Amino acid sequence: MKSISLIQFLIEERRAGRVNAELSLLIEVVARACKRIAVATNKGALGGVLGEAGTGNIQGEAQKKLDVISNEILLEANAWGGQLAACASEEMEDPQQIPDMYPKGNHLLLFDPLDGSSNIDVNISVGTIFSILRCPDGITQPKAEHFLQPGTTQLAAGYVVYGPATVLVLTFGYGTHEFTLDREVGSFVLSRRDIRIPEETAEFAINMSNQRHWEPPMQRYIGELLAGKDGPRNKDFNMRWVASMVADVHRIITRGGTFFYPLDVKIRSKGGKLRLMYEANPMAFIIEQAGGAATTGRERIMELQPTGLHQRVPVFLGSKKEIEVATHYHLTADGAQ
Ligand code: P6P
Numbered sequence: 001m002k003s004i005s006l007i008q009f010l011i012e013e014r015r016a017g018r019v020n021a022e023l024s025l026l027i028e029v030v031a032r033a034c035k036r037i038a039v040a041t042n043k044g045a046l047g048g049v050l051g052e053a054g055t056g057n058i059q060g061e062a063q064k065k066l067d068v069i070s071n072e073i074l075l076e077a078n079a080w081g082g083q084l085a086a087c088a089s090e091e092m093e094d095p096q097q098i099p100d101m102y103p104k105g106n107h108l109l110l111f112d113p114l115d116g117s118s119n120i121d122v123n124i125s126v127g128t129i130f131s132i133l134r135c136p137d138g139i140t141q142p143k144a145e146h147f148l149q150p151g152t153t154q155l156a157a158g159y160v161v162y163g164p165a166t167v168l169v170l171t172f173g174y175g176t177h178e179f180t181l182d183r184e185v186g187s188f189v190l191s192r193r194d195i196r197i198p199e200e201t202a203e204f205a206i207n208m209s210n211q212r213h214w215e216p217p218m219q220r221y222i223g224e225l226l227a228g229k230d231g232p233r234n235k236d237f238n239m240r241w242v243a244s245m246v247a248d249v250h251r252i253i254t255r256g257g258t259f260f261y262p263l264d265v266k267i268r269s270k271g272g273k274l275r276l277m278y279e280a281n282p283m284a285f286i287i288e289q290a291g292g293a294a295t296t297g298r299e300r301i302m303e304l305q306p307t308g309l310h311q312r313v314p315v316f317l318g319s320k321k322e323i324e325v326a327t328h329y330h331l332t333a334d335g336a337q
Helices: 006-015 021-047 065-079 117-122 208-213 216-230 245-255 276-289 320-333
Strands: 052-056 062-064 084-089 107-115 126-134 156-162 166-171 176-182 187-192 203-205 238-240 258-261 293-295 315-318
Touching: 006 021, 006 176, 006 187, 021 065, 021 107, 021 126, 021 156, 021 166, 021 176, 052 065, 062 065, 062 117, 065 084, 065 107, 065 117, 065 126, 084 276, 107 117, 107 276, 117 126, 126 245, 126 276, 156 245, 156 276, 166 245, 166 276, 176 276, 203 245, 208 216, 216 320, 245 258, 245 276, 245 315, 258 320, 276 293, 276 315, 293 320, 315 320
Parallel strands: 084 107, 203 238, 203 258
Antiparallel strands: 052 062, 107 126, 126 156, 156 166, 166 176, 176 187, 258 315, 293 315
């Protein structure tokens, strides 16, 4: 198969009227920034970038040096392009405006610059997650409230997983597509077009150490998977947990499966563990465009009306049939159905 670069793919999609010039240029700029993050990440101990930065972020988490470096790379790459009105990041409390010396565009970019960064020092895959929204008309200095749009309004979403290969997975509403970085040439090459996730699966991902804190319907659902052939599901299931959302989601994009970060009594007051605007929403868009489903256990993630830039939500995503079963258990437990 003739290899098609990301740029060529985007030009073809522009000709087909499925993406406009400004959005495709913004996607290219983000992808190029992620190549630089890949270089920094792949240096490992040799790059002097491992370990703590000695600072904390809005989440109250200790920042890794690579968290800060990745955030800076994305901000610098997107400052001069002219497609953005502002950026928002897991690493920054407030949105970052585009410097006055540069032209502004009508897009908003949100990102988790290096998700799963607790895995960096042990050399396990990490990744960048991004989401692109339209800036409301007439807003030249977007504030947090201008980012608070439901996931269904996303113009594009993607992630880059920094693993054995550096892989970009992207959607702008016309399917989910995968590009693998050709390091010799330095360009992302189309490796899978219009990915479809199997509706059925025998593989799930969850942090089992929280099991005693889950709500009863989650206990019931996971208990049935663990019972395997001896239980009501009458089939055995396999479990994975990388503790790096991008890596777990990429496995699901590659071969199906499910990923759960449910509410538990430890995090109930925060609303969940994962962030809606730059983790749950972009991943939900990617998964749905590949034929999967993404809920909070009670409602479709992409239909939530955000209430805060760093809002957290429960996340159930992956192979459609399993997400439907797990969500149904929660709704019936609530007496909703
Ligand atoms: P736990 C990484 O910190 C992250 O935000 C996601 O990438 C990952 O899925 C989850 O948290 C891991 O959480 O509680 O297992 O460490």
